[in-house]
Amino acid sequence: MILHFGLFLGFQLMGEAIARIFALRLPGPVIGMILLAVLLLTRPKIGTAIEKTATGFLSHLSLLYVPAGVGIVQYLDQVSEIGLPLAVALVGSTVLAIAAGALTFKYVNRLLGVADETPL
């Protein structure tokens, strides 16, 4: 468990270092994730070993957004005048983007003649 967690931190650290060295715009954790994925694909045994820790960790992903979410209070003052147009833009664009992505996935799959997977 500690070892697994150390592995995630180690890859994050590598990601941060690579982002700095090559002045990449991607955040360190995203680079770390890509590197870890490459490792797991070449060494599946490591994947099997850390799978349980990762699944348990990710099942509480929501919790990790709470501190930053509470920070929205800080912007409430500046947002008050422009709040309504921003809210409409966010709701509208999020609905449209999810619909566009999901429908594109579905119809491209259909064009390719692949059946839908795991229907509800």
Place this chain on the structure above:
Amino acid sequence: MTDILDIWSYLAEGQLLWLTLTLVAYLVGEGCFRLAGRKPFVNPVLIAMILLTVLLKVTDTAYSTYFEGAQFVHFMLGPATVALAVPLWSNWQKVKDAAVPMLAALLAGSFVAMASAVAIGAAFGLRGDVLLSLVPKSATSPVAIGVAEAIGGLPTLTVALVLITGVIGAVVTTPLLNAIGVRDYRARGFATGVAAHGIGTARAFQVQGTAGAFAGIGMVLNAILTALLAPIFVQLFM
């Protein structure tokens, strides 16, 4: 005997209280979510955010004081992002099989997120740096901050827009996708991750493992694409 207010003011200045209350607020949110029969609009993050926001207001606590304690939870976002490699690996065959529809959905979702946010914002009178702050709002927050800086948006406003987008996505995705008849968990998860980054991904993991894995991939791919596409989008359309 020490006054209860003294004890409170002692604890309220420390990290332990706010760290504990962050976990408690989340557990209350989770409890509500379960009690409500796992309805998507009873979102644990949203409930915890509201509870803590009210508490900070009532106790007149500065966000910076709160964050001193809550930063330990916030810090975990980094290793959690790295851990998304594991569902990516365990679903690798499915990912390879779905590479073409995924890339098409990524382009569509990413572009529609940017274009529709800017179009709606402009139609409602938003201009300048506020409008530009909307462009990267579907990307995960560290990427969105960098993009906002690069294109002349307001990074602090962008963080708020990113988080609110995530909560909206987590709340609307299930009823929306049911309404438009997309049943495939890969499509559902992926589109949610592209449009609503980590908070959407957290929601997808609540629903189903494959959906969660595809949402994580959608989030990562859209982080990369937004970093590349947003500056070009702004040059072409704004």
